[in-house]
């Protein structure tokens with residue numbers, strides 16, 4: 001390979017990183033919740049974050065999504081330093097934690113719930129709404145087309161006319177993802193999506209997450225404890241303990257790392 005070729009290969013690998021944290025430090029009084037945490041999320045990959053209670057996982061995703069400011073370090077999203085950007089500005093860039101999308105409306109159908117998450121809904125924008133009925137219909141038609149295709153991606157198309165109240169726990173998680181994508185998410189952070197979902201549906205949920213990543217280039221960061229069920233769907237894993245990343249790599253290697261096993265035994 002030529003020097004130029006090698007350089008562009010390096011560029012391509014770098015371009016693959018959607019989100020990066022560099023040396024994050026966060027202290028709460030005397031507690032060091034994050035002690036120099038650097039992680040990378042690659043485009044179209046599912047990245048898993050594990051670690052025992054109190055290891056710093058929630059603090060890390062709070063810093064990534066902008067709910068708390070780090071004492072040191074940076075968060076870089078698509079090449080831009082977003083360390084000081086407020087949460088809603090990050091959402092506008094496509095970095096979304098699913099809990100930032102309001103809970104589904106129980107009495108609305110799946111399709112209506114996805115439409116309700118749409119960006120720039122003219123009903124909420126007096127300027128657009130005032131333009132013409134034609135503009136409204138064009139918006140609705142385009143939004144509906146987009147909503148149907150997103151429902152197809154997450155496997156909820158057969159349920160488009162079902163009320164949210166009639167969905168299973170796993171289907172509600174898929175609806176959350178569909179609404180995040182409708183809102184413009186390209187990077188989705190989920191905290192324990194498998195909690196309260198039965199094992200068979202956990203597989204269905206995660207195979208949908210994986211295909212959204214593979215086929216649509218959506219990037220996922222997932223905190224999850226039921227790692228036995230989901231390791232086959234995960235591309236890369238980070239294990240934290242006491243505010244530090246203690247292992248990273250292929251999920252099965254990380255799960256079997258002696259330091260990771262020991263951290264779970266409360267060492």
Ligand SMILES: Nc1ncnc2c1ncn2[C@@H]1O[C@H](COP(=O)(O)OP(=O)(O)O)[C@@H](O)[C@H]1O
Pocket residue numbers: 028031032033051052053054055056057058059060
């Ligand atoms: N707002 C806060 N004030 C004080 N201490 C906190 C706060 N948030 C987290 N901590 C502490 O920081 C450490 C990491 O917590 P957390 O990020 O919630 O871990 P995890 O999500 O892995 O269980 C714990 O010792 C926790 O008690």
Ligand SMILES: [Mg+2]
Pocket residue numbers: 057058059
């Ligand atoms: Mg937590």
